[in-house]
Amino acid sequence: MPSDRALTAVTAPDGRTGAGAAVDPWRLAASILAYALPAVFIVVPLALFLAQSFFYVEGGHIIHVLSLRNYVRFFTASVFVPVFVRTCALALGVAAITVVLGYPVAYLLASLEGRRKYAMTLVFVIPLLMSYIIKIYAIRSILGSNGFLNRILLWAGVIDHPLTFLLFNLNAVLLTLSAILLPFAILPIFVSLERIPRNVLDASADLGASAWHTFRNVIWPLSLQGTVVGASFTFMLALGDFVTPQMVGGTSGFTFGRIIYSQFGFAFNWPFGAALSVVLLVVVMVAIVLTGRAVRPGYPT
Amino acid sequence: MIRLPRAATAALSLVGGFVVLILYGPLSVAIFFSFFRLERNVVRWDSFSFDAYGALTHNEGILDAISNTMIVGAAAVVLSLSFGTLLAFYCRAGRSRARTALQFVIFLPFLMPPIITGLSLLIFFREVGIPRSLVTVVIGHTVFVLVLVYRIVFTRLQSLPPSLVEASLDLGASRWQTFRHVLAPSLMPALVSAAVLAFALSYDETLITLLVTGTKSTLPMRLWAMMRLGFTPDINALVTLILAGTTILALVALRLVKLPQRH
Numbered sequence: 377m378p379s380d381r382a383l384t385a386v387t388a389p390d391g392r393t394g395a396g397a398a399v400d401p402w403r404l405a406a407s408i409l410a411y412a413l414p415a416v417f418i419v420v421p422l423a424l425f426l427a428q429s430f431f432y433v434e435g436g437h438i439i440h441v442l443s444l445r446n447y448v449r450f451f452t453a454s455v456f457v458p459v460f461v462r463t464c465a466l467a468l469g470v471a472a473i474t475v476v477l478g479y480p481v482a483y484l485l486a487s488l489e490g491r492r493k494y495a496m497t498l499v500f501v502i503p504l505l506m507s508y509i510i511k512i513y514a515i516r517s518i519l520g521s522n523g524f525l526n527r528i529l530l531w532a533g534v535i536d537h538p539l540t541f542l543l544f545n546l547n548a549v550l551l552t553l554s555a556i557l558l559p560f561a562i563l564p565i566f567v568s569l570e571r572i573p574r575n576v577l578d579a580s581a582d583l584g585a586s587a588w589h590t591f592r593n594v595i596w597p598l599s600l601q602g603t604v605v606g607a608s609f610t611f612m613l614a615l616g617d618f619v620t621p622q623m624v625g626g627t628s629g630f631t632f633g634r635i636i637y638s639q640f641g642f643a644f645n646w647p648f649g650a651a652l653s654v655v656l657l658v659v660v661m662v663a664i665v666l667t668g669r670a671v672r673p674g675y676p677t
Numbered sequence: 678m679i680r681l682p683r684a685a686t687a688a689l690s691l692v693g694g695f696v697v698l699i700l701y702g703p704l705s706v707a708i709f710f711s712f713f714r715l716e717r718n719v720v721r722w723d724s725f726s727f728d729a730y731g732a733l734t735h736n737e738g739i740l741d742a743i744s745n746t747m748i749v750g751a752a753a754v755v756l757s758l759s760f761g762t763l764l765a766f767y768c769r770a771g772r773s774r775a776r777t778a779l780q781f782v783i784f785l786p787f788l789m790p791p792i793i794t795g796l797s798l799l800i801f802f803r804e805v806g807i808p809r810s811l812v813t814v815v816i817g818h819t820v821f822v823l824v825l826v827y828r829i830v831f832t833r834l835q836s837l838p839p840s841l842v843e844a845s846l847d848l849g850a851s852r853w854q855t856f857r858h859v860l861a862p863s864l865m866p867a868l869v870s871a872a873v874l875a876f877a878l879s880y881d882e883t884l885i886t887l888l889v890t891g892t893k894s895t896l897p898m899r900l901w902a903m904m905r906l907g908f909t910p911d912i913n914a915l916v917t918l919i920l921a922g923t924t925i926l927a928l929v930a931l932r933l934v935k936l937p938q939r940h
Contacts, residue, residue, distance in 0.1 A: 410767040411775070413760060414782045417820050421801035422785070425793070428800050477699075480692040487681045487689075496693075498928070503700045505927040507881045509897045510916050513904050514703030524706050527715075555699045562696075569679060577679065587682045595679065616790025619883060623904070633792055640888065646800065653796050660790060 429651035438647060446651030456635065456652070463615065463632035464659065466550055470614040471561075471607040473554040478561035478606060482599075485562075486569035497566070504559045512623045515552045519543045519624070544626025552624045553614045560613065561606035568602025569595070601671045608667040612660050632656060704920060711913035729914035739915060742899035749811055749895055750879040753818035754872050760819070761826030761871065762864075768827075769834045780827075787824045794821060795888030802889065809891035817889045818882055822875040829874070833867035873930040877923065 430442040450456050485497055503511070518524045519542040526538040542548060572595060580590040618633035625631065632652065639649025681689070714724040733739055764783065768776050786794040795817065802813050841863070845855040883897040890898060896919060903912050 406763060407767060409760075410764055411779060414779060417798075417801075417816060418782050418785060421797035424800050424804050425797035477692065477696055480689045481696050483679065483681075484686070484689040484693045487679045487686065499697065500700070502924060502927045505877045505881065505930070506704070506923050507897060507900075507916075507919055508883050509900045509904070510707070510919060511703070513900065513912070513916065514707045516904075518703045518706060555703075558696060558700065572679070581680075587680070587685065612790055616792040617884070618792060619887070619901070623901075636792060636796075637888075640796070640799065646803075650796065650800065653793055656790065657793055660793075664788070 425650055426654065428647050429654045431647040431650075433645050433647055436644070446648045447655075449648065450651060450655060459630060459635060460632050460655065462546070466546065466553075466631065467611045467614040469550050470553045470557060471611040473550070474558050474561035474610040475565075475603055475607045477554075478558055479565055479599075479603060482562050482565035482569055482602075485566050500559055500562050500566075504563070508556065509619070511556050512552060512620055515555055516543065516624050519548060519551070543624060544629065546625065546629045546631075548624040548626075549621045549629045549631065553617060553620050554610075556620065557610040557613055560609045564602040564605040564609065565599060566602070568599045568605075572598045604667055604670040608663050612663055615659065616656055704916075707913050708917045708920065711910060711917045714910070729910035730918075732911045733914055733918075736911065738894075738899055742894050742896045745811060745893050746880060746896040749814050749818060750876045752815040753822060753879045754875045756815065756819040757822045757826045757875050758868060758872055761823050762830050762868070764823075764827050765830035765834055769831060783824045783827060786820045787822075791821075791882075791884035792888070795885040798885070799888045809889060811891070811893050813889045813891070814886055814895065817885045818879040821882065821885055822878050825878070826871040826875055829867050829871040830864065833864055837863055870930060873926060877926045877930055880926070881923065 427442075428438075429446055430444070432439050432441070432443055432445050450460075481500060485493060485500065488496055516523070520526070521538040521540045521543065523543070525542065526535075529535045530538065576594060576598075577590060580594045585593070616633050618631070618637040621629050621631040621634050622637075625634070633656075636649050636652045636656070639645045639652065643649075711729050712725050712727075714721050716724075764779070768780060798813070798817050798820070799809075802809060807813060837860075841859055842855055845859045846852075850858070881897065882895075883901070886895055886898060887901075894902065900912070900915065900919075903909075903915075
């Protein structure tokens with residue numbers, strides 16, 4: 377229990393006086409609850425998840441004995457590391473595509489005014505709340521050999537046979553994930569552009585800088601943080617996804633997320649799946665730390 | 678506000694148009710084919726009908742999935758709202774290391790890839806002996822949206838002047854009366870927008886749900902199962918209905934809170 381309770385309670389904005397601070401059963405219950413629930417439903421599961429990665433399966437049963445064999449298997453068996461590296465590259469590709477397409481859009485939004493800005497922002501933000509499964513489905517129905525794109529191309533006479541390289545491979549996963557995650561890149565970049573004070577831009581213009589110079593020397597450095605945040609969002613979300621690769625990846629679009637998911641399904645090796653997820657988590661944490669580093673110094677966010 | 682030369686605006690608009698095409702093109706095609714049929718790669722314009730929607734009403738699986746989605750969403754909203762508000766009050770009442778840690782912990786399920794959040798809950802439920810069901814899905818969704826509710830309520834609490842509460846107490850109101858007549862009304866907009874956003878996220882949640890669900894499926898699960906079998910007009914119809922629902926939710930949510938951020 378924090379010792380500053382009695383002092384802060386008097387002026388606490390929650391409307392509770394300090395009168396009963398010492399032995400107020402409601403207060404006590406509330407603060408116990410505040411820590412207990414997150415502890416039980418967030419911290420304990422994460423701890424069990426970490427512990428699970430050190431157990432192993434023998435004869436169809438999980439042996440609750442700590443060992444490193446899952447991690448040894450990951451690094452020594454020849455199949456896992458290449459898929460892991462490929463998935464990281466895929467997620468980096470998604471981050472690159474979403475930022476390259478997202479930055480101009482965010483910039484355009486930031487240059488608009490009034491109702492137009494609000495409406496256009498909605499256009500790019502609403503897809504964030506739209507069903508993820510539906511977006512995958514829609515994209516799949518476009519890219520397939522029997523899909524809309526092929527039908528149009530066939531009808532227009534551009535091709536004679538349906539293109540088959542559009543679906544059920546790693547490229548399809550890359551394109552689909554990029555399309556789905558694009559708004560996650562646009563939003564933070566837009567926010568960072570919006571935060572640039574107007575007088576900074578005015579000063580740059582007054583000092584005779586051209587639009588290009590202002591962008592290059594003022595706006596770009598100040599929006600870099602939002603860009604990094606956007607890239608790391610889409611990177612992290614792409615890295616752990618297992619539904620998109622399953623829906624559009626086919627057999628050649630095997631990703632790390634799918635391998636993890638399969639350990640909890642037909643492969644039934646939970647400890648190994650947990651260990652693979654820990655590997656994933658390490659990469660995510662590295663990404664978070666690097667993002668944190670990039671965001672901290674310099675311009676206040 | 679950033680000013681742009683005309684040529685730059687044109688170039689950026691081109692990219693913007695392309696992105697709109699990427700974001701909305703596939704969805705529009707799905708919506709279109711919920712009303713029209715294709716015959717030998719040609720759209721039959723005279724085939725306009727609501728048949729696909731009619732077919733949906735006979736599909737028990739879908740009706741079940743819709744009711745499951747509503748139950749899970751409502752439960753997750755109630756739970757995350759009550760607990761998120763409690764946390765907001767608790768963290769607003771003072772500063773301490775424990776509170777900072779608490780804020781970090783509730784942020785984790787939102788920050789980490791959903792597969793990690795889902796797997797740790799899955800392992801937890803199994804180790805503790807809770808069978809997978811809609812209850813576990815509700816817990817998963819609540820844990821996931823909690824930080825969002827917390828942030829919205831906390832931000833609102835911060836913007837309220839302490840003198841408001843002090844005045845109420847000085848005037849002889851009890852703590853409950855102060856909460857009921859002073860705090861609750863000023864928190865209401867924040868609570869409503871938090872509820873809408875929480876529901877919207879729960880409605881669409883897929884990855885965590887897939888991992889912690891039992892035999893009952895929510896809409897995304899059901900759609901996933903249907904889509905593995907192929908494309909049928911009734912999937913397009915369902916997709917259209919769900920999109921309409923999401924768009925309404927999104928417009929309401931965005932009217933209430935300006936631009937939700939993930940951080």
